[in-house]
Amino acid sequence: MSNVFIAFQKNEDSRAIVEAICEDNPQASVNEQPAMVRVDVPGRMVIKRSSIEERLGRSFDLQEMQIHLITLTGHIDETDDEFVLEWRH
């Protein structure tokens, strides 16, 4: 199965986002590069608003990720509570 991935600029918000992804997707692997961080998950990745809020200690709108995003792959489905990336093959 192919990986989906997402990459963020390295900063305090994205640190919380990456931690949340790793907890909600046990197969996640994190790859740190200069000024950026990339997370890969086989097949499907779920990013949960509630997990990010827990770490940031404030309310978080998933669309705020737009500010820190660098790149991603896979089909996207975004709602108020979850952001999903997946391949369908």
Place this chain on the structure above:
Amino acid sequence: MDMKVNKKLGLKERYNLMTRDLAWTPTYQAVKDVFPYTEYEGIKIHDWDKFEDPFRMTMDAYWKYQAEKERKLYAIMDAFTQNNGHLGVSDARYINTLKLFLTGVSPLEYMAHRGFAHVGRQLAGAGPRVACLMQSLDEIRHAQTQIHSLSNYNKHYNGFNNWRHQHDRVWYLSVPKSFFDDAISAGPFEYMIAIGFAFEYVLTNLLFVPFISGAAYNGDMGAMAFGFSAQSDESRHMTLGLEIIKFILEQDPDNLPIVQRWIDKWFWRGYRVLTLVAMMMDYMLPKRVMSWKEAWEIYAEENGGALFADLARYGIKVPKGWAQACADKEHLSHQAWNVFYNYGAAAPFHTWAPSEKDMEWLSQKYPDTFDKYYRPLWEHYAAEQKEGKRFYNTTLPMLCQTCQIPMFFTEHGDPSKVAYRESTYHGMKYHTCSDGCKEIFDNEPEKYVQSWLPVHQIYQGNCFTPEANPGAPDFNPLAEVLKWYRMEMGRDNLDFEGSQDQKNFAAWRAQASGN
């Protein structure tokens, strides 16, 4: 007792209300008169409402997040300038990558702005129109922020001041320029596959991620900031590219062969343009993040492979030139930088031969090809340079009629033989650099015979200033072309070794560490 507050609308409802719900079907004019370009390419669309942006981004949210990105970016740019951030970069050679970026890439951002504005107007569905409008605004923001950030380097270094003038004239800049002109002069659906899908989805990671991660690694906070700010929009662009191709393929089975031909064409066109990125990554960055070959393996073979495996259910196949591009990853950057080293007198940035330490890195990253084919070349140049005979090629190269790159690419499977292809159209011969470029030419010869090829134009006398006199006994064609390019001989061009940039950077650095 808790007050019952009406919860705000959900993301899906907001998206519906703010995009499709704001559109209407015209009655004073026929739909085909309002959107006259949607049929001639042969693409069949039955229901435009089937397109949905999976980010569900609405214009009000778009303005909010873009404004936040701009505030962050300009704060960093101010800090960078106030702090003489340019002196913090790894080495002055690095700055030449920025010259290449400003002359070759930033003008394409502006063209992308125009392209998406045009296509956004011409597509008949509200969903893709809004997504194209956002992308059009993103692209003009990218052009502007790149020009603003790099204007700081223009205060201190040579080669930045005539970027716009040069984009329309300098030989290698006709490569990115003609690529975008080709896309923007196609129909709206082809443009979406060319730029939205093939470039943004399949290839853009290879341009931005290594370039900008490279900037960060080489201490350039300014370029890193504009690059990541631009890249944060790219996720939306990539998504538009993927959604539009799925949408077109789901609308009608007749669309598949048309789309496949565009994918074959635009993958190859885009891949050829990335030649400039390959040499930048392997040869121009003093501190390298990864080799071109590694970047190709991650972003093309691995991710692109996953993408095409996924599109297989629509009948889409891997683009035609894919296998060759994968094999050529061993050679691309070395062959390209050799050409720039040769023509270092005619480019508005500095070139150099790799040092022994650089070559150790290249041997390690390219164990099967560097020592065998390319190290002897660089050692030969270095020996010549030591004797004060730095080689500058003064014979102009033949250019490919399609990609406009000098014909230096070698045959698939034989790196010692330069590839040439030939087509005849209306009795005239046209030359291309590869099977990929030949096929593109043969499919639309009436378009590509119009290519403005810099070398042909120089020989025809179209690249001199009005004051030039080709009949004069001491006429020097190269010097006259440089004048027309607005390049100053000995200042903006030639080897990095001995350049004004090199001297100034060393002197300013010395001032920064003591007085």
